[in-house]
Amino acid sequence: MKSFSKREADRRTFLEQVRESKENGYLLSSKKIGSGAFSKVYLGYATQEKMMQNYKLASDLRSKRHSMVAIKIISTAEAPVEYTKKFLPREIYSLNVTYKHLNVIQLYEMYRNSKRTYLVLELASRGDLLEHINATSDRRELPGLEEEEARRLFRQIVSAVAHCHNVGIVHRDLKCENILLDERGFIKLTDFGFANRYSLKNSLMNTFCGSVAYTAPEILMSKKYNGELADLWSLGVILYAMVTGKLPFKERQPHKMIHVIKQGLAFRQPISPECQNLIEGLLQLKPAARLGLQQVATHRWMLPATSAIFHRVMSSMGVHPECNLSPEKSQAAQAEPLGATSQLPDLESSAKVSEGAKEGQVRPTPRAASATGAFPARAAKAAAEKKSSPDGAAGAANCILQLPSPRKTERPPRLSLYRPSLLSSLQPFHHLPNFRKPGSGFSTSAYVSSKRLADKVPARAAALGAGGGSGGAGGSASLSKQVHSLYTMTPCP
Structure with a gap:
């Protein structure tokens, strides 16, 4: 009744x-x-x-x-x-x-x-990035996205985050579930429930918010933090998840996550050295040591050898892209960690040079036409320098991205990328059900129930977590659809 x-x-x-x-x-x-x-x-x-x-x-x-x-x-x-x-x-x-x-x-x-x-x-009809990663992994029978597709999508994510930072907004809840794809395959950043505005670049925040697997270590340690640098950490986690199909640090409890992070980052499947370098530059324990958005946008993995014109355009603007930043160099280059993001290039319209260019002649692809239209004078100057430089072709050849060939004999195990739990502080909305998608078999109160279960029967809770996190027979389909509430955290300052 x-x-x-x-x-x-x-x-x-x-x-x-x-x-x-x-x-x-x-x-x-x-x-x-x-x-x-x-x-x-x-x-x-x-x-x-x-x-x-x-x-x-x-x-x-x-x-x-x-x-x-x-x-x-x-x-x-x-x-x-x-x-x-x-x-x-x-x-x-x-x-x-x-x-x-x-x-x-x-x-x-x-x-x-x-x-x-x-x-x-705006309607984004193709679901979120997490679903796309898991669906692509199933189709390829290899975990993660191909690096070329990951690069295309990650460029768009960086462009969206840079736009938010330029207008004084920090997202503070960047994760695969909050990144959607529209019918044309374009990235759409959404869910600004934890977003906050700031007036000073170096202003610090103290809100304990986000999802444990994507949250910067300074937030997990309850320290005051810079919102932009916290977003950069989350970008590193997202990129790792895109190319490997797994999360870099698998732990649901914040205090245990700190210990896991300090043990270091491990790559358990072959990815290019340039991609590893970019991920390591973002997942630095010290916030000031992380790559800035400008360095991310001009990183060698983001702009491979085919975009030599764009490198020269950036150099003419006074920006010197780093092809391969080591952690020591990144700390020195991070003297102004938040500087000049307004000069961040349009990553989707970056120029490309055809691989068959001969005798120093630059032949732009159709995408290069948009970049030369945006910077006609600088592009012409860059082309002239390319023609007059005797070692230009050799320099471009040295920056070619070498992708490892997939292993045919040894296939890494396929593990679905799970939806991590939110941070454990459940005030003031701890009594409310979790956000979930329609049709999901996962209970709306499963997060609270699993927390109580963990307090009472640790062995059962561990078994439950293992069944949902790695795609077990019964729990994979339902847990892969779980999305947690944005409003179960403490209020923003």
């Missing part, structure tokens, strides 16, 4: 949401994309009248050639006052100031009433 009455209440609520959305120019479908402690996300459609009124919406959907949007409905009447007064405004502010960037999810419109707040968001 209670379940029937609950279904009736949900049906009436949904009909109200349909009516309210239609009054604001959107057709709300019954297809649920996701749900959270205070919100639900539905597939929606923008009407022609709305597209004539909203330029942001119309210009974006015209290029996509469809009218589909994602409508996030937040029940402000049921949510705690602290959430509606602090977390939600920060999320909306972050989405507004990061408009418009190709690799950041777009907020088209917001409307509200006394019960609910509606956020009309």
Whole structure:
């Protein structure tokens, strides 16, 4: 009887949401994309009248050639006052100031009433990066993505994070689950629930937030931290997960994670030395020793030998890309760890040189045309220098990215990349269910239940964790869909 009455209440609520959305120019479908402690996300459609009124919406959907949007409905009447007064405004502010960037999810419109707040968001229909890594690993029968695909996606992620930092926003919850892919395969950074703005580059924060596997060690040690440098650590974890199909440090308890990190980083499958160098440069225990975004964007692995023109363009701008930074060099080069991110290049339009260039002639590929269009004078100057330089071709040849051939006789075991747990501080929203995707077999209260189980029966808890983390017979399908709540942490400062 209670379940029937609950279904009736949900049906009436949904009909109200349909009516309210239609009054604001959107057709709300019954297809649920996701749900959270205070919100639900539905597939929606923008009407022609709305597209004539909203330029942001119309210009974006015209290029996509469809009218589909994602409508996030937040029940402000049921949510705690602290959430509606602090977390939600920060999320909306972050989405507004990061408009418009190709690799950041777009907020088209917001409307509200006394019960609910509606956020009309860009639709990313191909799921998150974690699902993409696991699906690609199954298809290849090798863990992780190919390095060429990982490079293409990671360039876009770095570009999105650099854009956020340039407008004074730190994400603080960068992880594979918060990176979506749209129908064209473009990266879309989302979930700004823990994002915060800062006015000074060197300002420190003290909020204990994020997911354990992606969280910087200074946060795990409850120290004050620089938000930008914490984001750089998370980028290193994401890149490691992309190329290996696993997380670099597997531990669910924050105090134990510190010990695992101090033991050092291990690469258990062959990846290129340049990629290893980039990951190691990001996963430095000392925040000041980590590579900055400018160094990441111009790293040898990010800009291989085929982009020699782009290297010369960067040099003409006064930026000297490091092909192979050692930890000692990275510490010296990090004297200004946050400097000049506004000069970060457009990574998706970086120039390429054809491998068959002869007698010093530069033949740009179609992608190089966009870069030469952006810097015509500098590109012409760089081409002239390339022609006049006798050792230019030899220098480019020395920077060729050497990828190891896959092992045919010895195949590394395939382990699904699990969704790590959030940090253990569960105030003030510890009593709320975890965020989960529709259709997931994983219980909404499994995180709290597993924590209680760990306190009572450590052996059973360890067995439960092993079954979900490595893709066991019964737990892999359900746990691979688990997404934890963004709002189970302590409030931001």
